[in-house]
Amino acid sequence: MSQAGAPVLALTCGEPAGIGPELAVMLAADGAPPARVVAVGDPALLAERAAMIGREVQVQALAPGEPPPAARQGVLPVWPVALRAPSRPGELDIANACHVLETLDVALHACRSGQAAGMVTAPLHKGVILDAGHAGFTGHTEYLRDACGVDEVVMMLATDRALHAREAWGQGDAALRVALATTHLPLREVADAITGPRLRRLLHILHADLHRWFGVVAPRIAVCGLNPHAGEGGHLGREELDVIIPALEALRAEGLDLDGPLPADTLFTPRHLEGVDAVLAMYHDQGLPVLKYAGFGRAANITLGLPLVRTSVDHGTALDLAGRGVADPGSLSVAVALAADMARRGCAA
Template identity: 85%
Template sequence: MEPGDAPVLALTCGEPAGIGPELAVMLAADGTLSARVVAVGDPALLAERAAMLDRQLDIRVLAPGESPPAPRQGLLPVWPVALRAPSQAGVLDTANADHALETLDVAIDACRSGRAAGMVTAPLHKGVILDAGHAGFTGHTEYLRDACGVDEVVMMLATDSALHAHETGWHGDSALRVALATTHLPLREVADAITAPRLQRLLRVLHADLHRRFGVSVPRIAVCGLNPHAGEGGHLGREELDVIIPALEALRAEGLVLDGPLPADTLFTPRHLEGIDAVLAMYHDQGLPVLKYAGFGRAANITLGLPFVRTSVDHGTALDLAGTGRADPGSLRVAVALAVEMAQRA
């Protein structure tokens, strides 16, 4: 692929007080990008972070309708979104919550209009967005779902060694894709949110995008139980018997290849993961601690079910690292590489 033919990706810089802006600077400065990545953020802030990190960078603001240039070391094209107030590294300011959300809107518009093949997102800070008055904001995944008007999306994280796992099979503990049946919910609300219709919608999206976006010809998905020991035959909870098993049986009748429900404490072992293309965990902290232990900093977050590609980092805003130069761009590099791979299959 010639550099000028590389897909265009919109990279939102996330919370301006966090490490997102400097991660964008680092990737542009090190020259490892395989896509025409356009940062979506405040050009002055990016220049300030580049100076703080002592990185030489050509920050090029693109005019409306201007085609992003081919990637090269030291170049960072930008679709500008002005800060609402000056931003200090590590210090949150609710005045900039609207700025962070506007970067998402600009990237969404670029994807939906065909100017970008996908979007990659640096981390947001949910708390400051809520404190700014955006009640009900629960994260990128749900915001993108609502903005695109789709019925269902799936949050999935993948380690870097799982990106090509469909070609060679699983590579042991470090290769993993974990999708979530529920995302950012208080634990006491999880059981009520898991219904048979919802599980069926989620698993259809997961199955379809494993095939469409990852090239898995016949996806095999392992499904966690909700309760310890997957309910122990109803003695430790009836959700498996009353909800999960009937949902899986209906989907198997449609041709989906599903294992489970399986106890989460034994599912995440090499023997049970052999031949599995993805795991569906029932809630956030059932599946993601395992994945992050296996590959934190080398994994990416993916939103499945959108009309375009979206990937993200596997970490938060790291306010304590912002402006220090100690942030690790590894996860963002994986997220960009994964978005390129997915966009080329679209």
């Protein structure tokens, strides 16, 4: 799976009308990544996008599962997955929804069969997949959870300065790991989705995987309240009193180091983040705006709780930028570097 210590990573190219294909091209053109990256997508599309954005890249189609050569600048190995219909930058086509899902399935198979040490995903477009008839699709995270047959996963984003153990990245100042108790839910459904058993499962996964993948020996986790001012003693909602506090007390009795529930509007300050290895936010837009303000384009998305390594970019398909060569590959570079680190640490465990 490796050559000179470099793991193989499967990089799915995401929505073909978005910036995913050209980000894969940029990754190969700008320098040899810290892993043997194999794009999973349509070779002709990748070659077309390379020419369109003026990047000199040799797209090298491999046989299914064929090991890639050592990483070289300007060479992009590909495990081919054919488009279902021609794709133009910025123009969505539901005919290619199955293409996008097939790239995920190919990458999953590669990880399970030992052909890859992990997978990195470029952004997909959920609306296109839903409009194509894949009812219930809510995103990469949930799709991979179901495909791997696990009951629970945790979506966590981390800035580039927070990719290692606490001792390596210091405190505060844009060094953040933010995990989510709920992911892609309408806001009115969030409170009902936050239960004591769910919080206990999520915090067990977060605690275990901070140790497994990031080398944090004794993780310290800060937990947001759901309501303003963390409920203010029940005057602004009872979820903290009835659900969150009992769950945290039960986990502390098991030995987990947990702070909270804390008001989200003050938790994300240097004083409260000092010595904290991760924050658990109750919902998507409670924690991620803070993280993306601190490190947008320099952060990666990680799925914890899977039996394999999966990272992703911190942004969407950016249809308005597709085909212009102006997209920023920074988040993809962070996602690849993180996946490579996680794969090495997982193999050493």
